[in-house]
Amino acid sequence: MTSPAAKQVRKYLVPALLIVVLLVSVGAYESFSIGSQTKPNPQVYVGVAFGGNTTQEAENLIDNVRGYTNLFILDSGRNAITENETAVNEICDYAVAAGLSVIVNVGIEQAGDASRYWFW
Numbered sequence: 305m306t307s308p309a310a311k312q313v314r315k316y317l318v319p320a321l322l323i324v325v326l327l328v329s330v331g332a333y334e335s336f337s338i339g340s341q342t343k344p345n346p347q348v349y350v351g352v353a354f355g356g357n358t359t360q361e362a363e364n365l366i367d368n369v370r371g372y373t374n375l376f377i378l379d380s381g382r383n384a385i386t387e388n389e390t391a392v393n394e395i396c397d398y399a400v401a402a403g404l405s406v407i408v409n410v411g412i413e414q415a416g417d418a419s420r421y422w423f424w
Contacts, residue, residue, distance in 0.1 A: 349405060351375025354395075357384050362395040366402050376404040386410070 352369050354362050376399040385391050399406050
């Protein structure tokens with residue numbers, strides 16, 4: 305048999321504990337919810353590589369892809385455009401003006417290869 309004092313303690317203690325558990329749960333939810341909304345948003349690059357020979361080809365490609373890409377890779381490593389610094393600068397300027405980031409692949413130099421395919 306339970307004493308009247310124990311019944312009275314249970315009458316107030318159980319609701320108080322339930323309120324504390326509810327407040328802690330709501331606080332934890334808000335804390336995690338706010339934390340998940342402040343995730344860093346790194347820029348993702350999606351691009352296209354150009355290996356053509358003329359400035360006009362590059363500009364046409366940039367015009368065709370500017371709506372769904374943000375990166376233009378000028379793959380000038382071993383083609384004729386490498387020897388024309390003006391054309392490379394013009395292509396890069398055009399890509400940047402179109403809102404694209406640019407990477408210029410200037411090629412490689414192989415051991416024993418006396419020729420260079422880039423202008424600098």
